[in-house]
Amino acid sequence: MDYKELANLIFPTVKEISYYEEKYPERQLPEGAIVTRFAPSPTGFVHIGGLYQALVAKIVVQKTGGVFFLRVEDTDQKREVENGVTGIVNSLKDFDILQDEGMYTDSEEKGKYGPYKQSLRKEIYQAYAKYMIEQGKAYPCFCTQEEVDEMRKKQEEAKVRPGYYGVWAKCRNHTIEEMAEKIKNGEPYIIRFKSPGREDRKIKHKDVIKGNVDFPENDQDIVIIKADGLPTYHFAHAVDDHLMRTTHVIRSDEWLSSVPLHLQLFHEMGFKAPKYAHISPIMKNDNGGKRKLSKRKDPEAAVSYYKKEGIPSTAVKEYLLNIANSTFENWRRANPDKKMEEFEFQLNKMSVSGALFDMVKLLDIGKTVISKMTAGDVYKEALIWAKEYDTELEEMLENKEYALKVFGIERGNKKPRKDIAKWSDVKENIGYMYDEKFYNKEQEYPYQPAIDNKEDIEKILKLYIEKYYNENDNKQEWFDKIKALAIELGYAGEVKEFKANPEKYKAHVGDVSTVIRVALTSRTNTPDMYEIMQVLGKEKITKRLEKAIEKLK
16 A cells, blocks of 8 residues: 555545646736735634734735735634624724725635635545545554643653654654554544755745844654644645735734745745744833733733723724834825825835834824814714614714814914824814813803903903904904904903013913913813804803803802
């Protein structure tokens, strides 16, 4: 009996690998085109590190005329969660990271290189496992779990490397006849790779991000087909990336130690290996030390957190690009109006150590992103968010015409307002523009330190209503009248006058305008007051100033 007969005994019905090589030919793409994939497991929420990988994988493809595809690695079916694939697809969609092919829902896919779900590719893996057995490069292993556990225990006691290799690989040296006999007798088995490696030999590898790295060769006879007939991650990854014609595998650096095994599998199957780019994890400061962002400890580890908080997807992506290539920040400063896709992203410029996550920086980018939006876009995005997360804000935005005026305050000029970092900030930021919110705050009239005398405040407000407010004034006329009001009541008409002779005046025009601002908004700091007043209109302004006067008494 030879290996071919043994392979036929194990896999009597699978196709020859030539069938799959023909079915999935080399892709017809421009020269230099990159093919990448995002290949998560549907075992829970998408981690921000996963989104980071997907963004990088997508962005390196775009300028080369290549392909970015979504493959789902669901061979560990015990850990799979319900609607896991749809959750992954929706998470990518939320951040406009759209696949060119692959899975689109739990059951729908698009592309000529599928199925893109590993559990549906069982026959393909078995065809390549059969090929490996025919070549004498894989074999059936009949060791029970108890035997493997016992072996591991002995290895621990002997203080040697754990694993199935060398003298410990007891099924490796069975004769073909012995293997066939056990199979015919119905003994359960798995399929192992027969590693040609030796641990005392080194391999040299050039990682696209990490650069040159040396490893001991792999000498482990890893499992390639499990008892349920499905492959292990290592084997499936090699078969899939070969048949899907992946050129660059971009993944977390926790997989770096698997490179010797993966390169060995490609070599032994006669495949051209892809280039590997191992991304450092996103880290967090923790009591002076650094650690990876944790699914259990850190809410910001889940991409759903950013959607729930209403941080614009563009801001999250810009922040991740900032982490990925340190030159991005300067490029953005020099090109404030260009799309991020125009940035010349380089994989080999990525950091070899983990970047620290900085929420302050992310929110700062959020403010910049929102400040560049039109009032219409801000309204649209805030409403989409509110419909899912905040019914009170949704109600506030029912009057679209008024909301657009509110969002238009200090927008579209050279230095637009930067007070909204995320959609969950909106209600707090615009609440004072809505009477029901403004009057709901039952608080004593908030004084400002420069003018805290109730009589003076009352005079300012009364005189402004009676003599100086005119809804038809342009901005210059409006400001000139506040200045005239200040002078009439003994305040400096210019800040510099007050600073030059502080003993001569009670305060200055800026303090007078703050009295009006606080009466109208309950805040000492707001966007442009003239624009606020234009939106509020005469009736609301008069009522608010009169109410402020009442509160003084």
